[in-house]
Amino acid sequence: MLELEHVVKHYRIGGGDPVRPIDGVSLSVAPGELVVIFGPSGSGKTTLLDLISGVRKPDAGKIVANGSSVTEMSRRQADNYRLHDLGIIDQADALFPRDRAIRNACLKLWLTNRRDAERVVLPLLLRLGLGDRLDQPTELLSMGERQRLAIARALALDPKIVLADEPTANLDKRRTGEVLALLRELCSERGTVTLIATHDEKAPDFADRAYQLEDGHLSLIRSDSETRSC
Ligand SMILES: Nc1ncnc2c1ncn2[C@@H]1O[C@H](COP(=O)(O)OP(=O)(O)O)[C@@H](O)[C@H]1O
Numbered sequence: 209m210l211e212l213e214h215v216v217k218h219y220r221i222g223g224g225d226p227v228r229p230i231d232g233v234s235l236s237v238a239p240g241e242l243v244v245i246f247g248p249s250g251s252g253k254t255t256l257l258d259l260i261s262g263v264r265k266p267d268a269g270k271i272v273a274n275g276s277s278v279t280e281m282s283r284r285q286a287d288n289y290r291l292h293d294l295g296i297i298d299q300a301d302a303l304f305p306r307d308r309a310i311r312n313a314c315l316k317l318w319l320t321n322r323r324d325a326e327r328v329v330l331p332l333l334l335r336l337g338l339g340d341r342l343d344q345p346t347e348l349l350s351m352g353e354r355q356r357l358a359i360a361r362a363l364a365l366d367p368k369i370v371l372a373d374e375p376t377a378n379l380d381k382r383r384t385g386e387v388l389a390l391l392r393e394l395c396s397e398r399g400t401v402t403l404i405a406t407h408d409e410k411a412p413d414f415a416d417r418a419y420q421l422e423d424g425h426l427s428l429i430r431s432d433s434e435t436r437s438c
């Protein structure tokens with residue numbers, strides 16, 4: 209479960225007016241739910257995900273993830289939270305290009321000192337359709353394959369909360385659809401809280417709920433129950 213209550217984050221640069229990307233955001237996401245945060249570049253999507261992952265501190269408000277208050281975590285607790293509770297899906301360019309694909313997927317397992325990392329991560333890579341790419345240097349994979357590898361890396365420790373920042377930014381239309389469908393399936397299969405921040409107009413179709421982030425506030429633009437009742 210992920211809960212945000214009246215979260216505020218402003219940036220002050222120099223003496224001018226502050227930028228107010230997050231200006232009173234409340235949101236509750238249950239296990240197995242996929243929520244899309246939709247907004248153009250500069251609307252505050254990355255700021256919102258950084259607040260949830262504890263990388264940035266809000267000016268006000270409360271963020272509770274699986275019963276723990278993110279806003280009150282020490283630095284060490286926040287590091288542990290990011291390692292064990294969160295699956296942060298980076299953009300594909302955050303992978304090590306020269307390393308074999310399977311090794312890129314092992315990163316979080318190594319951080320927890322798992323010696324059998326490659327064996328542990330293998331079923332996930334097979335699930336993501338990367339079975340015949342395991343030993344390829346990552347730079348030889350297509351962008352779609354790299355994005356799936358970034359998903360594998362994020363999910364390797366079975367996180368309860370999955371955060372994806374622009375996961376389809378470098379993909380063509382067909383690959384975008386594939387990756388969004390995959391995130392949807394994994395969310396339902398694993399019962400994760402899944403949050404996707406994106407400016408991709410197809411993404412809300414894959415969500416249980418989608419919100420537009422504008423002027424620091426979230427407004428509901430799609431909910432699955434609404435769609436079903438139409
Ligand atoms: N560290 C920062 N210091 C000052 N302003 C920032 C900082 N990070 C982001 N911003 C500003 O906050 C706004 C939202 O940025 P961001 O969260 O990156 O939006 P998005 O991910 O939707 O593109 C933008 O106006 C951006 O310039």
Ligand SMILES: [Mg+2]
Pocket residue numbers: 250253254255373
């Ligand atoms: Mg961003």
